[in-house]
Amino acid sequence: MSKLNNGQEPPKIGVYVCHCGGNISDHVDVASVVEQAGGLANVTVARDNSFMCSDPGQELIIEDITSGKVNRIVVASCAPALHETTFRGAIALAGMNPYLYEHANIREQVSWVHHGPGATGKATALVAAAVGKAGELEALEPIRVEAEAHATVLGGGVAGMSAARDLAAQGLRVALVEKSPFLGGQVAQLDKTFPSGEAAGEVLSALAAQVLADQRITVYTCAELSEYSGYVGSFKIKIRRTAPSGADLERLALVKDAQPGTFVPCVGVAAGPGPGEAEEVALVSGAIVLATGFEHYTPPMGEYGYGQMPEVITLPELIRLMADESATGEQLVVNGKTINNLALIHCVGSRQIPGVHQPGPDGKLNQHCSRVCCTATLQAACELREKFPETNVFELYRDIRTYGRGHEDYYLNAGRSGVIFARFTPEAPPVVTQGGEDSALTVTVPDKLLAGQELAIGVDLVVLAVGMEPRDNQALVEKMKLPVGADRFLLEVHPKLRPVELPAAGIYLAGACQAPMDTAEAANAAGAAAAKAGAILSAGFVELDPFVAEVDESKCVGSGACVQACLADEAIEMVDTPASKRARVNPALCMGCGVCVAACEQGAIELSGWTLGQYEAMVDAIVAQALRQGA
């Protein structure tokens, strides 16, 4: 890679300043920055361009390298997160080592936040610092890690099964780890999926059939992750399987002929009998997909009468009641009681507001919108009106958020089928009380659509549209050091740029463990996670940036201070050498944070690409620039 330039020649630095189509040049005098850069030591070329990231911009760099004018590059443009890799790529195309590159951010750090003459001064200083560092750069090689062509998927719901199937389709071996004896997750609790109306059992059966038939996928039911270590390309995992017991045994007994692939309503798809006794399985996986799903919010005793009045149930409970095929007639009958009127209450355990709602046992509120409950509730209402036309349905809502393709139709159809809506504010929610004129319960609610006029609705059943909560994953979160958002769901690196990735390379998110999602969205996320994992595993190795700590064993005295300070497990460790104990870095695990550099009293550790010498050159350049400007 570095045949043309290995960083050993005397520095000839090229500086390229971007206008960003006015984003930078409207506030920074680019010509002045270029002029001053041109006068700095070792700078042989200084140019500007409207868009350095464009093909013509990159061509400038490539031409100057191939014609021998420059052997180190500085680009002054936007944040490095956007285009650092673009310019490294252009340098590599020209046959030069891509790490002989330094980036100056004069957009986010200058033109977007400073206006007036000071902006040009700061941009000039940042460019000078980059030039100073560029003179000290060394050619680096990426860290190459062997990658096991195997992925582990945690969770056997729709997201987990989809991810496993998609990973296997890329030729990878897959371990699908599911806690229960059944595949299907929460979707198994549903009757029909929206917006297609397809039976949940059919969706799951089709997906499970693909998973169970694929020789490359091994399904471990009754299993949980018990040990975890390693890094991308080579995660060392142990899963513990336990023999099914109690309710699980009863559910397994429902499986016809104990045949794997059989769908049991409200339970899931059978995937074998589970282990006869506890066992542990060791795996080496190149990547891990987390598809651990969500839990339904459980209302605390007394919320809308839940737990106190038997006529108050949750939406999943209603769905199970309606799925019972023997339930027919003009009116819904529950526990032998005819339901004349029924009220569905939205936003139960979702969109909770501090000071208005009671926090859960963990002291936390579900401030998020669960997204799927509006459409799920409307779907249930439509089905109720269709199957039981003499049961009146009231929907009490804060807002209707039927955001997805085809979801709005449920809202319109609910209205057209005679569902009566009433809108409440979170500060004045519906109140459910026992008894009524001709009803089991009375729901009173100030109707926002009638300027707060209180309505009293006699009903025989109240159904709570409970939201989606993050599953209690504390053990897994601690074991794998997973990032968790303020909403307690697992948190991706960036919602748009890296939506299914975690900061630790090789670990991906799929489905409702990340945020409330409907079935289609969970399957989408799973496809993305599988594609991402497949992309890194298919080459057989993984290349990582070389910005990691490096120990000079001749200076190391084996104090172990670095190991104490290290933030990542096993990224630096003490090893026996002929002399004595010495620190050694595991480049695949090192995050390049530099804590060990600071902790080492001997100055025996340097961070490649960010050496102390490079920092000093930057500081010197900034000071020199300040003196020039002051003069």
Next chain:
Amino acid sequence: MAEFPFLEVNEAIRLYGGEDLNACMQCGLCASVCPWREVESPFFARQMIRMGQLGLEGYESDEVLFGCTTCGKCVINCPREVDIIGIMRAMRSMVSEAGIRPETLKAASGSCHANGNPWSGKREDRLAWAKGLNVPKYGPDTEYLLFVCCTSCYDQRSQNIARSLVKLLDAAGVSYGIIGQEESCCGESMRKSGDEELFQKLAQSNIALFNREGVKKIITTSPHCLKTFVSEYPELGGEYEVVHSSQLLAHLAAEGKLKLSGTDGRKVAFHDPCYLGRHSNVFSEPRELLQSAGAEVVPMAREEAFSLCCGGGGGRVWMETPQEQRFSVLRVREAAQAGAEVLATSCPYCISLLEDSRKTEGLDDSLEVLEVSELLARDLT
């Protein structure tokens, strides 16, 4: 006090013709685009529909229940395309059946029952407008039935519309004729104001008459008759090819059969009648006619589908509206602001209300209100 939803009322409204009642999601767009927002009014369509959905009382006053002019602005803006006018009509029907109805509307309905017109005119006077003109009777060989709106039959100002039109039809050599005394009010306003029984009676009487006479094609002077014949008569057995006078005249002018001198030369604003524009999608024909007559058509602040109702639809032409609440006042002011010398329109209700407001606004000398046929008749070669 908490109110108890009374769903039997909800069901009744739907049975009375407000099938879309529960399709309303209460977004409120109807109330915000309603012309009543331009003046002080307790009428809010969303609120009234809400009460209907829940079967609650409180909308029965004349100002609320009979507020809607059925102008249709809300309907074309409704994100769910709810038949809001159908709901208004149904709610009025239910209350009207119980005898609750504004006194002036009762008089109009009573006159329709007795005389076949809402203006307390005698049946035998229905052809008074044609006095002195040699208007042909409809016969087996006649192409068009000319159906003159009751307003233009009995109202002196309005009669000139019909008189002008027959001059134009004669000049263009159109085969047309009138039936006269046996005709009844089309029933449009009676139905919208909630007298469904009366509408059925009027419509059936007209359909029997038209069918007996072998009517195939009809020219209407009023867009209200047009809309009702086109949209509501077919399901009662009356299927005809119906045109509004402005549509036919535009066609005749384009074919060269109606020859105009093109010498009008005045600045003319055109007020789109709700039932011709929004309800029947006729926008360009009257403007083309005005241009053919040599008028300079000047735009008002609100044109075509955004046109402001004159205030006379939905039965309100028979109700008293306080001066400061009249949309027609706003409309003549708009015409004056547009620099118009003539405010032209194509509906007898609009003519009546705009004429009135022209006077109350003191615009007698500067602004003339004319039906398109009237303006054209003066420009005949």
